[in-house]
Amino acid sequence: MGYLKYTQYVYIVFGLYFAYDGFTKLNKQDDTAALSFIIAGMAIFMFFFRRRFVKKFEDRNKKK
Template identity: 55%
Template sequence: MKLLNFFQYVYLIFAILFIVDGFYSLGSDGSRAIISFIFAGLAIFMFFFRRRFKKKFENRKDS
């Protein structure tokens, strides 16, 4: 279960990397920047989704 807790934060690391890539490519290629920002938003969504799902699973296991 600790491995899943680690992968939860990997999504945040990927989001930061995609945001940085989006800002670097913003001046040269606009379509690549948009795709990077979309992937960053998806990674942030996945972080919160996995966090919420983990809490639901722990509450269900405790009951």
């Protein structure tokens, strides 16, 4: 389960990408900029959620 430590960073990369995409669409006056910001927010939320989950998982394994 060592890969769980690294998969959380995929979410932050996607969050940054969609935030950049949202800003570029906002500058072009595109109507889909809000969708990019929503996806970016969800990806950043998932980053913190996964980070907390991995920490709980590691703490539980240390007790055993």
